Amino acid sequence: MASCRAWNIRVLVAVVCGLLTGIILGLGIWRIVIRIQRGISATSSSTPTEFCRNGGTWENGRCVCTEEWKGLRCTIANFCEKSTYMGFTFARIPVGRYGPSLQTCGKGTPNAGNPMAVRLCNLSPYGEIELQNVTIGNCNENLETLEEQVKDVTAPLNNISSEVQILTSDANKLTAENISSATRVVGQIFNTSRNASPEAKKIAIVTVSQLLDASGDAFQEAAATANNDALTTLIEQMETYSLSLGNESVVEPNIAIQSANFSSKDAVGPLNVRFSVQKGASSSLLSGSTFIHTNVDGLNPDGQTELQVLLNMTKSNSKACGFVVYQNDKLFQSKTFTAKSNFSQKIISSKTDENEQDQSASVDMVFSPRYNQREFQLYSYACVYWNLSTRDWDTYGCQKHKGTDGFLRCHCNHTTNFAVLMTFKKDYQYPESLDVFSNVGCALSITGLALTIVFQIVTRKVRKTSVTWVLVNLCISMLIFNLLFVFGIENSNKNKTSDGDIHDIDFKNNDVPQTDTINIPNPTCTAIAALLHYFLLVTFTWSALNAAQLYFLLIRTMKPLPRHFILFISLIGWGVPAIVVAITVGVIYSQNGKNPQWELDYRQETICWLAIPEPDGVIKSPLLWSFIVPVTIILISNVVIFITISIKVLWKNNQNLTSTKKVSSMRKIVSTLSVAVVFGITWILAYLMLVNDDSIRIIFSYIFCLFNTTQGLQIFFLHTVRTKIFQTEASKVLTLLSSIGGKKSLSSVTRLRLRIRMYNFLRSLPTLHEHFRLLETSPSTEDITLSESDKAKQSI
Numbered sequence: 135m136a137s138c139r140a141w142n143i144r145v146l147v148a149v150v151c152g153l154l155t156g157i158i159l160g161l162g163i164w165r166i167v168i169r170i171q172r173g174i175s176a177t178s179s180s181t182p183t184e185f186c187r188n189g190g191t192w193e194n195g196r197c198v199c200t201e202e203w204k205g206l207r208c209t210i211a212n213f214c215e216k217s218t219y220m221g222f223t224f225a226r227i228p229v230g231r232y233g234p235s236l237q238t239c240g241k242g243t244p245n246a247g248n249p250m251a252v253r254l255c256n257l258s259p260y261g262e263i264e265l266q267n268v269t270i271g272n273c274n275e276n277l278e279t280l281e282e283q284v285k286d287v288t289a290p291l292n293n294i295s296s297e298v299q300i301l302t303s304d305a306n307k308l309t310a311e312n313i314s315s316a317t318r319v320v321g322q323i324f325n326t327s328r329n330a331s332p333e334a335k336k337i338a339i340v341t342v343s344q345l346l347d348a349s350g351d352a353f354q355e356a357a358a359t360a361n362n363d364a365l366t367t368l369i370e371q372m373e374t375y376s377l378s379l380g381n382e383s384v385v386e387p388n389i390a391i392q393s394a395n396f397s398s399k400d401a402v403g404p405l406n407v408r409f410s411v412q413k414g415a416s417s418s419l420l421s422g423s424t425f426i427h428t429n430v431d432g433l434n435p436d437g438q439t440e441l442q443v444l445l446n447m448t449k450s451n452s453k454a455c456g457f458v459v460y461q462n463d464k465l466f467q468s469k470t471f472t473a474k475s476n477f478s479q480k481i482i483s484s485k486t487d488e489n490e491q492d493q494s495a496s497v498d499m500v501f502s503p504r505y506n507q508r509e510f511q512l513y514s515y516a517c518v519y520w521n522l523s524t525r526d527w528d529t530y531g532c533q534k535h536k537g538t539d540g541f542l543r544c545h546c547n548h549t550t551n552f553a554v555l556m557t558f559k560k561d562y563q564y565p566e567s568l569d570v571f572s573n574v575g576c577a578l579s580i581t582g583l584a585l586t587i588v589f590q591i592v593t594r595k596v597r598k599t600s601v602t603w604v605l606v607n608l609c610i611s612m613l614i615f616n617l618l619f620v621f622g623i624e625n626s627n628k629n630k631t632s633d634g635d636i637h638d639i640d641f642k643n644n645d646v647p648q649t650d651t652i653n654i655p656n657p658t659c660t661a662i663a664a665l666l667h668y669f670l671l672v673t674f675t676w677s678a679l680n681a682a683q684l685y686f687l688l689i690r691t692m693k694p695l696p697r698h699f700i701l702f703i704s705l706i707g708w709g710v711p712a713i714v715v716a717i718t719v720g721v722i723y724s725q726n727g728k729n730p731q732w733e734l735d736y737r738q739e740t741i742c743w744l745a746i747p748e749p750d751g752v753i754k755s756p757l758l759w760s761f762i763v764p765v766t767i768i769l770i771s772n773v774v775i776f777i778t779i780s781i782k783v784l785w786k787n788n789q790n791l792t793s794t795k796k797v798s799s800m801r802k803i804v805s806t807l808s809v810a811v812v813f814g815i816t817w818i819l820a821y822l823m824l825v826n827d828d829s830i831r832i833i834f835s836y837i838f839c840l841f842n843t844t845q846g847l848q849i850f851f852l853h854t855v856r857t858k859i860f861q862t863e864a865s866k867v868l869t870l871l872s873s874i875g876g877k878k879s880l881s882s883v884t885r886l887r888l889r890i891r892m893y894n895f896l897r898s899l900p901t902l903h904e905h906f907r908l909l910e911t912s913p914s915t916e917d918i919t920l921s922e923s924d925k926a927k928q929s930i
Contacts, residue, residue, distance in 0.1 A: 193507070197415075201228040201387070204415040212415075214255035214265050222268055226416050229263055230387055230421065232340065234303040238803040239273035245301065248276075252303045257421075271300035277315035284322045295323050298341050305347035310355035316345055317356075317364040322783065324371035334386055342368070343386035347463050350473075357467035365465050366525055369551065373485045376456025381426075387418040388461035394426045395454045406430050409457040411441040417504070419461055426457070434543055435500050444498040445484050445549070452495075458483035467528050471555055472609070472649045477505045479650075481520075483551040496729035500541040501554045510558040513652050516644050517544030520551040527555065534641045557647045559654070560629075562739050575843025576620050582850030583613040589854050596859055603700055604680045605853060607707055608812060611672040612846055618669065621683065622662040623741050627654050653731050653739060656813065661738035664715055667744060671711035677814040678701045678768045681775040684809070688779055718760040764847065765817070773814040780806055808852040816841040 186197035190208030199208035214227045227233030243249075250273060254266040277299050283289050298319050302308060323330045323338045330338075357365055370563070376391050383392035394407055414420045429811075435442050445455055460466075460481040463473065473479055486495050503512060514615030521528040532552075535543035542554050587609045594602045683703070719736060726732035736756055738745050747755035792908045819838040841848075854860050 136296070144291065193504075198417065199415045201231070201416050201418050202226065208415070213261070214263055217253070217265055219253065219265070220251075220270075221269050222251045222253075222270075222400050224253050224265075227253065227265075228387075229255050229257060230385075230418070231255060232269075232299070232303050232344070234300075237266075239271075243273040244276045244279060245271070245273045247307070248273075248301055249303055252300050262753055264640055265856065269296060269300065270278055271297055277301055277319070280319050281315045284319050287328070289327060291323055291330040291334045292337075294319065295330070295341070295401075299337050299344070301346045302341050306349075307346055308345070308348040308352055310352045310359070313345060313348060313352055314359060314364055316341060317368045319365060321367045321371055321468075324368070324375050326374065327672045334856060339384050339389060339391065342372070343388040343461075346388035346460065346462055348464070350464055353464045353467055355652075365782065366465065366522060369465055369483075369520065370522065370808075372458050373456070373483050373551070376458045376483065376485055377454050377487050379456065381898045383424055385419055385421045385424060390419045390424050391456070392424050392426055393454060393456040394428060396428070396452065405452070406432070406447070407445040407455055408433065409445070409482075410435075410439055411459055411480075411482075412438045412504070413440045424459070433498055435502070435539065437898075439500070439541075440479055440502050440504065441482060442500045442904045443482055443484055443552075443615060445486070445495060446497065447486065452486040452488050455486045456483065457485075458551075466520055466527075466551070466553070470646055470648065474649055475505075475510075475558065477556070477558070477650065479553065479555075480553055481553045484549045486549060495549050496545065497549060497552065498535075499544045499552060499554075500537070500547075502541055502554050502557040503554070505556075505558060506823055507561075509561055509562050510651075512639070513557045513559040514639050514643070514645055514647070515542050515556040517546065518553055518555055518646055518797040519546060519548070519775055520553070522550075527553070529644050529646060534639075534644055536641050553829050555647055555650070556651045557650055559652055560739070566821065572839060572843055573620070575745075575839065575847075576616050579844055579846025580613060580616050580620075581847070582854075583609045583846035585617070586846075586850045586854045587613065589860060591855075593857075593859050604683050604703065605674060605812065607704070607850075608673065608676040608680060609846070609849060611669050611676055612849075615666065615669040615673055616665050616846065618662060623666070623743065625656060625659045625739060625742055627656050627659070627739065649729075649731075651731075653734055654729070655733060656667070657733070659742040660733045660737055661743040663744060664719060666742065667718075668711050668715045671714060671761070671764065672708060674765050674768045674814060674817075676707045677812060679707055680812050681772045684779060685775050689782060714760050714764065717849040718756045722756060773818070776809055776813050776815060779809060804856070805850070807848075808856075811845060811848045811852055816845065 141190070145550070186192050186199070186208050188200065188201065188203040188208045190197040190199040192198075197206065197208050199205070199212075202211070202213040204210045204212045212229045214224075214229070214233075216226055217224050222235040223239055224233045224235055232252040232254050235253070237250045238247050239245040239250055249271070251268050251270045253268050256264065256266055258264050261781040277298065280294055280297055280301075284291070284294055298316055302316050319343050320338045322328055322645060323334055353365075363768050372391070373645040376393055379391060379393035380395055381393065383390065385391075390411070396405065406429065408427045410425045410427075411419070412423045412425070414423055430444070435443055441459065443457065447455075460483075463479040463481055466481060480501075482499065484495075484497055486494070499517075503515075505512070515534070516527075516529060517534050518527040518529050519532060520526075521530075529549050530547040532544060535545055537543045542553060542556070546552060587606055590602050590606050590609070683699075724730060724738045726735050734745060738743060744757040744761060745755070747757060805867065816838075819834060819841065822834040822838075
């Protein structure tokens, strides 16, 4: 009989392990098949990322290349190779740019660390890529000394312009002081009273283009300098300079200037001038990408148009007009609008040679915004101009127009520097609803936790054990967390997504936005995230308290529990997590409360849970300090206590404890699992989900989901079903149901057979049989003489 029983146990264990292994492997294979199918559908519906070479990216149906490459797939070289000339070495230089020499000025010179020379890579008249001659700088000059020199009316502006261009050739090294000094020097070169040569001014345009490659933070710091009007002065002088080029154009990577002169015949009566900027292979402005047409009927954008302006001069006596295009808005440092994305914010300036009192020109504009449509949706835009008096964006005289061609249209009744301030909404990939696997696991856990709570409370006096209070609180926090997880983890914004169509934009509202990215606020989701954060921390805290209590009861058996232990652990279990959550939300709100999107510094948008930090923001992440760190500390302490209890109590026969005498290995295993479940040891599997291999991570994800979504069910079986009282009451209920199932009542023989079958079934499960006798007729109450440690051991 004993050998047969042992064989049955081995078969049962083998079957259970086989089923679990089969389920996990099946889920892993199913997940891999799904991923393969999604990969096939993605490649069939979109161009693969390998299509664009050499760092190019696929955006909106075409490859956007870096400056060094061009062509359909970014495979045509657009640079000059590494070269050496006149003892100076130059790295690869993109076409249209000046490359700094690798040799720099010595430490003892005023220009220490800056390049000694620059060299231009350009196209020949025949379209061939070629290197120009080397321009050598003066190591005894820097931007500060040049700023002093340019104040002298007799200063050689040609030499000063060349020196400034060399000193600003490496934009990565430019500071706010460098930008301020360079803009003041360039401003003097463009000053009409200084009569600088056209060559000096063209080199100054190169300097402005190089300055626009500097960091946005450096420009913000330069603009914040007290009484610093260098940027504003430069903007005004660039407008004036745009009228002096005749019918020529100057195009640099970050700035393009073009003028148009009118004959006396054209200058009489209404006149329309159209200025167009075509899309290039890269984000830089290219020579030949700007066009001016006079005497046109109106705007005429096509698929290659990125920007187009129609200058309407209805009562004009103008003889010239000029246009300036800035690649970005770094010269226009706004106090009300903040650009957080790296989208190109082109600025267009239009100006005529009319007097300010006679201004009668107006402009119509169309913009084709360049952004990644796979990640963002256009939410809204504003037609604005740069107000030179307030040094900020303004909407006076400008309004939006609704078009049918997908372009953003604006109209302003005056001429100056214009822009379209666009706001984008990130196109979040909201996850699908919880799958059946998660729903079933959570539903079983919710049911098991509810039954456990009711059973532990109702039978507390009969069982006479102090472990009940901790277990009930653990189950309550886990139950609430599971309910919030099932019904609140999904963001309700998931059902409010739009296709980003331009026709959905509000054309009546033309207010200046605060930022270029926007998220629909959802206080409910933020509240759910805070509650999930709180109750999960509460769950881990009560598991730690459970571990501490069992340590006192099972290891330190000769010492009583501390005074007011229940009150003390209650304050810790429910109070400490509340303090952590309150501090976390309070700190984030105090730092970002003025930003209407501060919620996303605390929670995610895709689900109502703590925000995942960017790679460079891990140290400041609330997820790290308010969840991962405390949970890791709790898990480490629980593992230490779990190992201690397992070695010293569960797997060691102590003759002084009646509950550890002649205990089978199977019962020791089940008791060990009982402790592991309430200690939350299975949450360690979450750290295995951090591996880089997707296949392995998916398998661990399903194993983690299997063990943790059913944690409430495990507690129900291990801490409720296994108790003598529950099984006695279950036996009575089964007997009652069996008697009700007959027409009248079951005979005594039938009831006897039922009891014999139940007895034989329980005999085949030694784990249950050795812990209690379900069908004994003796009283089912626990022995009152058991020590407190024996009670805790029996509850395990």
